[in-house]
Amino acid sequence: MSRTHRIAAVPGDGIGIEVIEAGLEVLDALAAAEPDLAFEVERFPWGSDYYLEHGVMMPDDGFARLRAFDAILFGSAGDPRVPDHLTLWGLRLAICQGMDQYANVRPTRLLPGIEGPLKGVTAAELDWVIVRENSEGEYAGAGGRVHQGFDHEVGLDVSIMTRKGVERIIRFAFELARSRPRKKLTVVTKSNAQRHAMVMWDEIAAMVQADYPDIETDKMLVDAMTTRMVLKPASLDVIVATNLHADILSDLAAALSGSLGIAPTGNLNPERDFPSMFEPIHGSAFDIMGKGIANPIGTFWSTAMLLDHLGEEAAAGRLMNAIEVVTGRGEVLTADLGGSATTAEVTEAVCAALAGSNV
Numbered sequence: 001m002s003r004t005h006r007i008a009a010v011p012g013d014g015i016g017i018e019v020i021e022a023g024l025e026v027l028d029a030l031a032a033a034e035p036d037l038a039f040e041v042e043r044f045p046w047g048s049d050y051y052l053e054h055g056v057m058m059p060d061d062g063f064a065r066l067r068a069f070d071a072i073l074f075g076s077a078g079d080p081r082v083p084d085h086l087t088l089w090g091l092r093l094a095i096c097q098g099m100d101q102y103a104n105v106r107p108t109r110l111l112p113g114i115e116g117p118l119k120g121v122t123a124a125e126l127d128w129v130i131v132r133e134n135s136e137g138e139y140a141g142a143g144g145r146v147h148q149g150f151d152h153e154v155g156l157d158v159s160i161m162t163r164k165g166v167e168r169i170i171r172f173a174f175e176l177a178r179s180r181p182r183k184k185l186t187v188v189t190k191s192n193a194q195r196h197a198m199v200m201w202d203e204i205a206a207m208v209q210a211d212y213p214d215i216e217t218d219k220m221l222v223d224a225m226t227t228r229m230v231l232k233p234a235s236l237d238v239i240v241a242t243n244l245h246a247d248i249l250s251d252l253a254a255a256l257s258g259s260l261g262i263a264p265t266g267n268l269n270p271e272r273d274f275p276s277m278f279e280p281i282h283g284s285a286f287d288i289m290g291k292g293i294a295n296p297i298g299t300f301w302s303t304a305m306l307l308d309h310l311g312e313e314a315a316a317g318r319l320m321n322a323i324e325v326v327t328g329r330g331e332v333l334t335a336d337l338g339g340s341a342t343t344a345e346v347t348e349a350v351c352a353a354l355a356g357s358n359v
């Protein structure tokens with residue numbers, strides 16, 4: 001039976017544009033290799049150029065247009081000419097929050113052939129999924145500035161946590177832990193210093209835990225968590241944390257797995273009331289944009305997550321396998337992984353691996 005998936009591509013800014021083009025090439029290669037599988041892709045050129053021309057990151061009907069798709073592939077929002085909080089809130093957060101993509105899922109693994117900075121740590125020992133609360137908390141957007149420009153100016157960013165918001169992300173993380181062989185969950189907190197919402201977070205985690213007696217659960221303060229990730233990586237499996245905490249921990253996780261350039265993420269609306277959005281974790285990378293040397297693997301891995309989400313597990317598996325064949329060979333790697341290959345060369349190698357041939 002033939003299957004067609006409608007994908008909205010939002011490349012955004014900087015290397016986002018370069019890696020999303022690469023990701024779409026890989027989707028084409030997947031479709032070419034499997035006659036029953038097709039993708040209808042529409043590109044939306046929204047981002048900072050659009051902002052400089054129109055004063056907004058995406059048009060008024062942008063949200064409604066994206067809603068009609070099965071999934072969204074996103075690059076990056078961020079440009080040296082526009083303040084970061086405008087680009088981020090105007091595009092990426094507007095989509096994530098508007099589509100209630102409350103579960104941000106960030107797998108971290110040492111891919112074959114890639115050596116992380118942790119000496120002697122094997123692929124079996126570093127295999128985590130970080131689950132990030134993606135709809136509220138420190139990035140709820142609540143706050144303001146009063147007496148702007150005066151000595152007595154006040155700035156407030158208010159973290160908002162709701163019982164419903166916390167419970168649904170903790171439950172999501174337990175379910176994910178249950179689907180993995182090791183069945184472990186670490187709940188990250190900071191309830192020693194933050195004595196209101198984080199204490200509620202802990203209480204809700206303990207309450208939900210009662211429904212998952214088969215999952216080995218522990219609790220970690222976020223500062224201590226950074227040392228545990230570095231010193232005892234094998235002790236971790238699934239990790240759940242607030243919006244801010246997981247944002248930071250997942251960049252650390254990406255670095256420990258070899259490079260920010262390979263790290264993928266999915267912004268999921270698990271109920272499927274809205275499309276989910278998949279993107280590499282990295283940003284626009286001003287220092288390398290336009291040079292054609294960005295690592296596209298984070299985007300390829302995100303594309304595999306997108307396929308998985310659409311029920312195309314076999315295609316997702318073939319793509320992951322092609323990525324691993326290329327990293328395992330170690331010949332076609334970008335500079336962030338110690339190689340000298342271009343984005344196009346890595347893309348070509350992955351497409352060739354998908355087609356079953358070698359380059």
Ligand code: NAD
Nearest residue numbers: 076077078079084260261282283284285287288294295336
């Ligand atoms: P960044 O991820 O853009 O870059 C950090 C470092 O990692 C840079 O040295 C960069 O060259 C390197 N790097 C990142 N991705 C790479 C890749 N695929 N291949 C090779 N090297 C790679 O983070 P930053 O410098 O903090 O942010 C730059 C801009 O991107 C800012 O405007 C920021 O707001 C934005 N940003 C957007 C998102 C997003 O849209 N999801 C995420 C992070 C940062």
Ligand code: MN
Nearest residue numbers: 247248251281
């Ligand atoms: Mn981040």
